[in-house]
Amino acid sequence: MESEGVQLDAVVFWSLLGSFDWDDLVRAERGHYESGAFDVRSGALRPTAVATAIRAIAANGSHSHPVLWPRSATRSPARNAATSQTSGYRPILILGAGGTLGRAFIRRCEARHIGWHAMTRNELDISSRSELLRVVGALRPWAVVNASGYVSIDAAELDHITCRRVNVHGAANVAYACQRYDAALVTFSSDLVFDGAKMTPYVESDRAAPLSVYGISKFDGEQAVLAEAPGALVIRTSAFFGNDDKHNFVVQTLGLLASGREVLCSTSVVSPTFVPALADSTLDLLVDGAAGVWHQSSAESLSWSELARSLARLAGFDDQLVRDASQAELGYTGRRPAYSVLGSKRGCPLPELHASLTAVVRTWMSDR
Known part of the structure; x- marks a missing residue:
């Protein structure tokens, strides 16, 4: 001018x-x-x-910047290594792409026109450091989303070796590869790193005291990741749900309620988290260059029983079908804290829970 x-x-x-x-x-x-x-x-x-x-x-x-603006990137998604290399555009590498969280990241990257390359657990075993170095070295992603993990809280009690191989050693391998090839990293942890003794929302600075093999593996994984890549982003989240995972609590509960069957639920208090919102918020933090431990969950807290009753009312089902049950009655072998609500001193709360639950219920009912 x-x-x-x-x-x-x-x-x-x-x-x-x-x-x-x-x-x-x-x-x-x-x-x-x-x-x-x-x-x-x-x-x-x-x-x-x-x-x-x-x-x-x-x-x-x-x-x-590889993305520049979080919500208005102009590049088309790079969906594979060849596309990203020929375009000169470095993608996000999404690991664990077959799981609930991995699929959510793929959809949000597509919606936001962020180039991505996704690999399932079968395509890349993160417990193999040499394989990770080969893949990351070839793709040269600007960021890696590690959505791969051992997720069965109860099975981990009897299979602690596999659990730790994925959640601790595998996560550390991903961090090592990212540090080696100058890629940003986000990896995921859990509210189960806490023991529930506090009874007010846990923030990032609160002391971890996990009760289960799974919880210990997630906390040890956090430490291993930050030791290998101090600039990594570690997201602790809680009880996530969405329509695309048919095995999550919300979808399964709706199915039981629709059939008129009794729903046994824990009285443990959590902060349920809508998966698409979690993926969006995490992408924002990743683009912003955020690092360290962040809590990402809904700002509200309720027990699993209260969550099930809320679903029943939203869907027009009988909330008397929901019954409180002990952890022993539910067959849990991995101990859960009675209270594991996540708060945050760092900001970025996710959308209001009622709106997210309403959206999930509406989609579920329209798909019946």
Whole structure:
């Protein structure tokens, strides 16, 4: 503009502190916050990728990032190694792509036009460091999402060797490969690293004290990852649910209620987490370059029994079919804390639980 004789005094970046409900052009007051150059949800100013871009443009006149803007990337998704290499675009590598979380990341990357390459547990065994180095070295992803893990809390009590091979040694291998090839990393942990003695929401700085083999493996995995890659992002989450996983508590409970069968539920209190929202929020943090341990779950807490009764009411089923049960009656062998609600000092709470449950119930009923 100055070359054309127009005086340019300043460039204003909007919105600096984020905005509410602009995804729907403020047509409804839903309280949906989208960060700007800073995310203010924690009560402090957290710089995002936009802040980094502003600084770089102000200093150098340009900025480069594999994604650039979290919600408006212009590149088409790179879906395999050949595409990413020929386009010169570095994808996100999604490990554990056949699981609930891995599939959610694929869908969110597609929706946000973020290039990705996905591998299932059968395609890549993360317990093999040499295989990981080969794959990551060939793909050169800008980031890796480790959604691969040993997930059976009860089976882990009898199979602790396999559990630790995946959740500790495998996670450390992924971190080693990311550090070796300069890739950002996000890996996932659990609310089960806590023992429930606190009885108020656990935040990132609270001391871990897992009760089960699975919980111990997740905490040891956190430590192993951060030892190999100090800049890694570790997400602790809780009781996640969605429509695409037919084995999660919400979908199974709806099926039992629909058939008129009794639903036995634990009275342990958790913070249920909607998987698509978790994937979106994690992608935002990954793009922003966030590091360390973060808690990502819904801001609300309720017991599994209360969750089942809420589902019954939303779907129009009899909530008297839900009955409280002890861990022994439910056949649990891995100990669960009576309270494992996740809070956060770092911000980024996920959407309100009722809205997420309503969306899942509506989809489930339309698919019947």
